[in-house]
Amino acid sequence: MTPAATVDDHAMLIDRLLAPVIGSLGSETVALPAALGRVTSTDIHSDVDLPLFRxxxxxxxxxxxxxxxxxxxxxxxxxxxxxxxxxxxxxxxxxxxxxxxxxxxxxxxxxxxxxxxxxxxxxxxxxxxxxxxxxxxxxxxxxxxxERGSDLRRGDLLIAAGTRLAPRHLAALAAAGVGSVDARRRLRVGVITTGAELVAVDEELALGRIFDANRIALTAGIIDAGAVVSVATSSDDDPRTFRHILDDVVGASDLVITSGGVSKGAFEVVREVLEPLGASVGSVAMQPGGPQGTAVLDGVPIVCFPGNPVSTQVSFAVFLAPVLRRVAGLPPETRESRVLAAAVESVAGKRQFLRGIADDDGTVAVVAGPSSHLVAAMALANALIDIPHDTTRLEAGEKVTVWML
Incomplete structure (x- = not known):
């Protein structure tokens, strides 16, 4: 049996998988009113003095x-x-x-x-x-x-390349008469959730069906991390249907995320379709989020997450959000050391990400249990408590690393 990959190894694998796409993103011209949050790809020098006149x-x-x-x-x-x-x-x-x-x-x-x-x-x-x-x-x-030019002289650097444009930057650009900027093109990310049981949140439920929380969670996460959603759709467990949807989404995207269909049971449509195409589908030594996969189709990287809703959200937070935020010029999400409010137990050999509430007093407490279906409990959390793979128990008062959500 192939040993499970570590979290760090899988994170590096995804970094390498996305590197060619990120390196070829290029730039585009963006009108100033639409440039909030975009990252400049070139230095912008002023064509005028500011103030324009005395x-x-x-x-x-x-x-x-x-x-x-x-x-x-x-x-x-x-x-x-x-x-x-x-x-x-x-x-x-x-x-x-x-x-x-x-x-x-x-x-x-x-x-x-x-x-x-x-x-x-x-x-x-x-x-x-x-x-x-x-x-x-x-x-x-x-x-x-x-005095004319007391704020900025013609030819001076107004905004440096690599700046994520905030309202104050847009104000300075407008004052200098700059109507558009060259900005890094944002990564276009497609989402395919899989499972015959999935129903869109505005559709009617029948026995055995569930609302598709993963599609909403992933699209929101993509936007929050500074990328754009190219397509967000779902597929049942029929391989032909999934392959048809996959081809369409790949054609519209720089990166595709799938959820579900990568475990070892039956009806694992993502594994069934992608493994013959060279995908790597296996396990990462983490909980939740063990089943993971990666593939490349027509030059487009595909990152495959498990389907349980907490597993999907944790996988995105651990493996993709840091990369997407870096590409978008956003600051990395906060990781800090906190004190456990109560003792916790963990699974030997697996790096566990427990949902927690980080309090103003510097402590963190676990929310509910570790099960990967507890999506409502996930909503209560504002942090992930990172328990090392070789740790089975930590006492109250011990320090842990916390990933703020």
Whole structure:
């Protein structure tokens, strides 16, 4: 009997399996509104200065600093400069211009006095003609003036290659007039769940049928890990049906995940179809998730998970989520050391991933039992407790490695 592979060995196998596809993903042009979360494939340099022009930092009055050096002082107000004003304006010495935040500074002005430091007396017909502003406090040259290029100079690096774009990055790109970016193409992942017993969640149940939780779990996991779902479907246990579906999904995907059909019993459709095509289907020394498989069809890697819902979710978390997150530029999921709240027992020779609740006090407690069908208990967990393969018991207070979910 072939010995079961270790978890680490199988993880490395999947890394090698996906490496050619990941290396050939390339990039695509993405419109800025759709670029959130995408990873830039090239450096982006600015074609403009930021700010684009010299402008006011405050609502107030544009002045010459030398004219207000002896404040308090009264100056004639000769006009308005609202934000968006497009015509050049020149400040007459010994006067002031009312100016709004972001409006272009007039020629000859070198400071802005905030409106809070002024008192305006309107002129004729309550307008600015003949208006006088009293400046209560003088300002130095440059105060409350945003100089052109003080944030970024034309040609400067705006966003580096390999940056996962957050809202703050999109704001900077938009401010510089960048309407699209070159981003890494996202991995297209297809999902095939198998089993004659499966029913979509919106279909009617009959005796012996179950709702297809794995299709939902895997598609959600793929999206959460930064990839895109190319196809999500299911197959019964007929080999011809599965092969037809598999061909279609392979044609639309960079990677295919299957669930179910890889154990040693009858009606194991994934094993039956893929083993003659060169697939490796066997066991990994872990619980849950022992039956595992890998294959390549038409250059597309296929990762085969067992069908029990907890086994499927744990397998995805252990073997695929780390790879997909890395490709998408997402940070790795947290692994940390915690203290057991109660003693646990494990199976000799198998690395066990117990579902647990990690508490704010630094402890972790097991949720329900180890059985791979306890999908509702899985929903209560926020962590996987990683028990080494050579450990059969750990006492309360001992430290364990925890994978945060």
């Amino acid at each position: 402008n006011s930092q405050m609502d107030g009055f544009a002045v010459r600093a030398s004219d207000v050096a002896t404040a308090p002082i009264a100056l004639e107000v000769t006009g308005d400069i609202p934000a968006g004003h497009a015509s050049p304006v020149t400040l007459i010495p010994g006067t002031a211009l009312r100016i709004m935040t972001g409006a272009p500074m007039p020629e000859g002005a070198d400071a802005v006095v905030p409106v809070e430091d002024t008192e305006l007396v309107l002129g004729r017909d309550d307008g600015l003609e003949g208006a006088i502003v009293t400046i209560a406090r003088g300002r130095e040259a440059g105060e409350f003036v945003r």
